[in-house]
Amino acid sequence: QRLKVFPGGEPRTTRAFRANQAALDAFPTSLWAQVAARRLRRVSTRLLAGGEALGYRPLREAVAEYLNTSRGVKCSTEQVMIVSGVQEALERAAHLLLDPGDPVWVEEPGYPGAAIVFRAAGAKIFPVPVDSEGLDPELGERKWGRAKLIYVTPAHQFPLGVTMSLRRRLALLEWARRSHTLIFEDDYDSEYRYSGRPIPALQGLDRAGSVIFAGSFNEVLFPALRLAYLIVPSGMVDRFAAAQSVSMRHAPLIDQAVLCDFITEGHFARHIRRMRELYAERLSVFLDCARRRLDGMLEVPDVEAGLQTVGWLQSGISGDRAAEAAAKNDVEVVPLSSYALRALRRDGLILGFAAVDARELRRGVEQLARALEGCR
Known part of the structure; x- marks a missing residue:
């Protein structure tokens, strides 16, 4: 979720115009309960004991297949890492990829949670204005110079709602390749389009291994689920897996197994x-x-x-x-x-x-x- 802050605490009831929240009144709770009950009736001791550091493998396989079909993402199961949310994905990437003083570009205006994470890692934050086509790397270079990492929400820019054009996506990828810059692609709100054809994810267009890709099930299904995914370039898998094996912060495997069943049975x-x-x-x-x-x-x-x-x-x-x-x-x-x-x-x-x-x-x-x- 996009770091919502409410004076005096969050309202008990959902009010008109609340952003970043799905229609919880339309969620199939009975169906979810049935899927969960079936999973619990046949839960294995292996599942109870824990699993791979990167998450429940069948769920990672399902995520890889879903992203390839729906978003044009090109990845193997080994590149998929299950996390609690995009915020955790940002924290993991910042911890492993940034050093104090590294320059990071963020969208302006943009998701404040990203800037918070990058600042905590000691990075220097440089806001790059968003226009009708998304973040412009040439403008960013003229304004700020080089960047170690660029954070973007190209599918549906938060908060302006702009979809990054194909022309701009290709320009951003080429700029990142030439400048040896990493891109963190937050695939925010990509599931729901009402007009126009969807544009493939940056990750699927990338040929240089520059893109780290993240998305969440929490806004698509329900916020309490706390399940999301991080797709890392093949050359970074061992590094991320080692860090995750030490922290073992992934969400409960039973919840991951229920979500996996929900996806593979076609309900998702x-x-x-x-x-x-x-x-x-x-x-x-x-x-x-x-x-x-x-x-x-x-x-x-x-x-x-x-x-x-x-x-x-x-x-x-x-x-x-x-x-x-x-x-x-x-x-x-x-x-x-x-x-x-x-x-x-x-x-x-x-x-x-x-x-x-x-x-x-x-x-x-x-x-x-x-x-x-x-x-x-």
């Missing part, structure tokens, strides 16, 4: 298809209501993918003031400026549309409209 793919249809319906409701009711206060762009979008504030309204007013009206939004390391030319609000149903979305738009009207 069917769930993705159902959720894609549901989220497209909720997105349509949100866009229709927001563009009619929030006109002149919030500009909402077209949305191609993901579970949230940015709404650009108008009429001189500040993001902090808008978020404070929204909270008083029982609406949950986060200022875009919260995800920037430097001052932005234009502020906005991050608006999730997946977590609540159509009725709550309509109600949320009305509540947000009242909040923004009070900020004028």
Whole structure:
């Protein structure tokens, strides 16, 4: 999850526009329970005893096959490492690949959890602005010079929602090859596209072994699952495996086995298809209501993918003031400026549309409209 922070603690109930959360009301809990029960009835002593440091091998095999089919990722089972979340994947990569003082580029605005991890490793953080095609390596080079590692979210940039173009992906990979730079590809929100053809992951286009790839099941299924994956270049497998064997921080193997069954029995793919249809319906409701009711206060762009979008504030309204007013009206939004390391030319609000149903979305738009009207 994208490091959500709530004043006074997280609300007990999901409110309109909460970002980075799936439709938990639509998750097939009974089916998950059946899969888990079957697994527990035939659990082996080998599974109870523990397993490979990189995670439950059948799950790693299933992940490798799924990513090859859905994302064009090219990897063997040996390159797959099971972790609790992308945050842990970032921590592991930073610990093994960065030295104090190493320059790291991050997207601006971007996911703050990445910058936190890299700073903790002693790296120097350099924000590179994101445009309509994603992070521009030529701009980064002109602005900051070389980089040891670049962190990007090309499938659905967080928080702007931009999909990195194929042209920019190829340029980034070529720049990384020439400059001997590593790329950490966070495959955030890649599962849900509503228009346009999906673009292959950077990892699948990479020919130089420059890309470390990570993704999570926590937002696709449910946050409490705490299962994600890290795909490392073949030349780094031994290094990551050695570190993992010492810490043995991987999630419980029984949970990994349940997820593996859920995938191999076809439930995961069917769930993705159902959720894609549901989220497209909720997105349509949100866009229709927001563009009619929030006109002149919030500009909402077209949305191609993901579970949230940015709404650009108008009429001189500040993001902090808008978020404070929204909270008083029982609406949950986060200022875009919260995800920037430097001052932005234009502020906005991050608006999730997946977590609540159509009725709550309509109600949320009305509540947000009242909040923004009070900020004028």
